[in-house]
Amino acid sequence: MVKVCVIGSCAMDLVVTSTKRPQAGETVLGDKFSIVPGGKGANQAIAAARLGAQVTMIGCVGTDFYGDTILENFKQNAVDISYIERSSEVDSGTAHIILAEGDNSIIVVKGANDNVTTALIDKSLEPIKTAHIVLIQQEIPEETVDYVSDICAKYKVPLLLNPAPARSISQKIIEQAQYLTPNEHECAILFPRINTSQALQLYPNKLFITEGSKGVRYFNGEQEVLVPTYKVNAVDTTGAGDTFNAALAVSLAEGNPIDSALKFANRAASLSVTKFGAQGGMPSRAEVEEKL
Numbered sequence: 001m002v003k004v005c006v007i008g009s010c011a012m013d014l015v016v017t018s019t020k021r022p023q024a025g026e027t028v029l030g031d032k033f034s035i036v037p038g039g040k041g042a043n044q045a046i047a048a049a050r051l052g053a054q055v056t057m058i059g060c061v062g063t064d065f066y067g068d069t070i071l072e073n074f075k076q077n078a079v080d081i082s083y084i085e086r087s088s089e090v091d092s093g094t095a096h097i098i099l100a101e102g103d104n105s106i107i108v109v110k111g112a113n114d115n116v117t118t119a120l121i122d123k124s125l126e127p128i129k130t131a132h133i134v135l136i137q138q139e140i141p142e143e144t145v146d147y148v149s150d151i152c153a154k155y156k157v158p159l160l161l162n163p164a165p166a167r168s169i170s171q172k173i174i175e176q177a178q179y180l181t182p183n184e185h186e187c188a189i190l191f192p193r194i195n196t197s198q199a200l201q202l203y204p205n206k207l208f209i210t211e212g213s214k215g216v217r218y219f220n221g222e223q224e225v226l227v228p229t230y231k232v233n234a235v236d237t238t239g240a241g242d243t244f245n246a247a248l249a250v251s252l253a254e255g256n257p258i259d260s261a262l263k264f265a266n267r268a269a270s271l272s273v274t275k276f277g278a279q280g281g282m283p284s285r286a287e288v289e290e291k292l
């Protein structure tokens, strides 16, 4: 069983489902309101655990009811929460999601996720040093991502950086990360002066650009390859990217070749969109393997 350490955000997703997305200044009537667990870090931790990895989550939640719910959800999914801190000064993170017209729009209020500090990382070195792979995203402070990147480089632990939501990152982090998984928009922010193909060629077998329902593109050292997704009936695409990242991390940590790891990740992500909620459709290992 591979050990995966996820460092990132935990949140509750407050989701409104509506047929129409309101314009600025407009009010529309929605269809449904739901509160479900989310946060990119938590989503990736839960997805990796369902795929059979031994997962430790490093993060922070409030001492509020949402914090209780988030921790209980981790327990039910067999994620180790020994390194999740609780802060009484700030509320747990929330994501405010509109599901309309076949896609989502999200506003994240980071809350306690801003307390995922370098000090918390210092207290959490053990699961980082002993992991087969570390997964990190960008809903936590920039300096923490930078710090984790140095630690992973020092202890030679592969780091998969999912640079979402988009922000520019230093060349040092780009070099230190073993894998980078931006979408096209995030890629343009990461590499503002070159086009996608040039970026891919600079980072063979390391830069994986996700292109939504089309699939994932990378350069294998000889040519650019698009690994296509699987066609499914999409109900809710929230969390698809997180499922992709978790599955890719698990499969790479297991030592699988990149092409088959990407197929595995695509399959897991495709299954994840067939149910409501960021974590609602995240598949088990058996479900992914059956379909593959």
Ligand code: RIB
Pocket: 011, 012, 013, 037, 038, 039, 040, 043, 094, 095, 106, 108, 139, 238, 239, 240, 241, 242, 278
């Ligand atoms: O990647 C999807 C996640 O982004 C949602 O669950 C929401 O919490 C936002 O952080």
